[in-house]
């Protein structure tokens with residue numbers, strides 16, 4: 122999925138969702154989401170728990186299959202291929218190849234516990250891309266240095282704090298040289314004192330002009346690290362706009378109420 | 393005739409036939425357990441394929457080999473197969489019988505070990521862009537192995553005891569060797585005591601070695617329990 126810049130820019134938005142619908146059985150988790158994100162934009166997804174933020178992120182890298190609608194990333198249709206008889210789901214192999222260009226960071230880190238921090242970061246390039254070990258190791262060490270964990274290269278995940286594990290997870294995702302990063306509440310499982318170190322690293326990723334989507338409850342972070350903020354509720358986008366506007370003077374009453382609820386009960390926003 | 397004759401006992405304890413029997417029991421246990429681990433792992437992996445036929449095969453395999461007594465399998469392999477034109481030596485029949493009868497237990501251990509690896513680990517692998525086979529090989533299997541090793545170690549003791557049944561097809565392992573001595577001397581108590589001591593000794597050595605191994609590699613085993621303790625994402629496993 123490494124189309125040249127020219128192709129991706131001429132193809133319109135870098136991430137393009139058109140009427141995306143996701144059902145879990147009879148429950149509708151996404152009710153026709155449309156969203157356009159241009160290359161290099163950073164977008165915060167906010168909204169109450171259960172509003173569909175995770176589901177939306179998971180659909181963008183085809184961890185979930187959508188029931189209708191179309192998702193394009195970098196001009197490529199996600200999870201589907203066009204055939205003479207209409208669109209068909211991608212093979213597991215092709216879906217894997219698509220995900221290689223889309224980095225994902227989970228709330229619960231999901232590092233591989235039997236690998237050291239270094240091996241975790243090397244795993245993508247060596248096991249998915251077939252890169253030679255020496256080269257992958259050099260780059261993994263650079264990335265660990267970038268997330269300020271060079272001294273923890275030989276540590277296993279269980280020996281690291283939550284904040285350190287999450288920074289390794291970010292390095293692991295970056296090792297694949299993705300052109301999109303998806304963060305699903307990257308700081309929600311962290312002790313308060315380690316939240317900031319992870320947010321700093323994410324802000325640095327943004328500074329590289331990475332296109333990214335972050336589901337978060339850290340409104341202060343969203344305000345200065347996201348160009349756009351999307352407020353979701355019950356599987357739909359209720360409000361979207363520049364972060365400064367959506368987060369300081371929301372237009373919709375539901376977004377106002379959501380933000381008021383957060384500041385009224387500051388401790389609850391980690392839940 | 394005295395109830396207990398120490399000289400017979402000591403004579404049996406170091407009798408060359410008994411020592412050869414001990415050795416046969418030991419290698420037979422190791423070889424067939426290792427083969428059963430290979431066969432059982434393959435069966436477990438087949439059982440995980442998302443196909444009805446594979447799942448039937450798995451269920452049928454496990455049910456069949458668990459339901460048929462090892463003694464029946466051994467006699468079948470050694471005495472019934474020749475009727476169908478397949479002639480196995482005693483050693484071949486013993487190895488095949490012990491391997492097959494143990495394999496469903498291994499398959500169940502491996503299968504539950506694989507399912508004990510959190511779904512979040514699959515997800516992490518998919519999100520990086522690994523193909524399903526790579527996730528199994530590099531992410532899930534190494535963790536499942538750590539979970540499976542303690543219960544697989546316990547299977548050694550079962551297999552050690554099972555080897556005594558191949559005496560029925562005349563393989564000279566420990567029990568058969570003991571029985572041969574009894575036929576010659578009619579001293580049952582001393583000979584059986586010697587056999588019992590060797591079975592106990594082998595079990596004790598194995599158990600000690602297994603515990604020492606697990607203790608020495610406890611960090612290695614902890615790496616997987618740590619994974620199990622991480623807050624799991626809700627189970628979402630739909631493949632695109």
Ligand SMILES: Nc1ncnc2c1ncn2[C@@H]1O[C@H](COP(=O)(O)OP(=O)(O)O)[C@@H](O)[C@H]1O
Nearest residue numbers: 145150169170171172173174175176177627628
């Ligand atoms: N695998 C699943 N099966 C059934 N329901 C699900 C599944 N995943 C998510 N949901 C439901 O979809 C809704 C949206 O969930 P999610 O995207 O996780 O919300 P958020 O991340 O905003 O908290 C919730 O009601 C949740 O219960």
Ligand SMILES: [Mg+2]
Nearest residue numbers: 174175176306
């Ligand atoms: Mg969520």
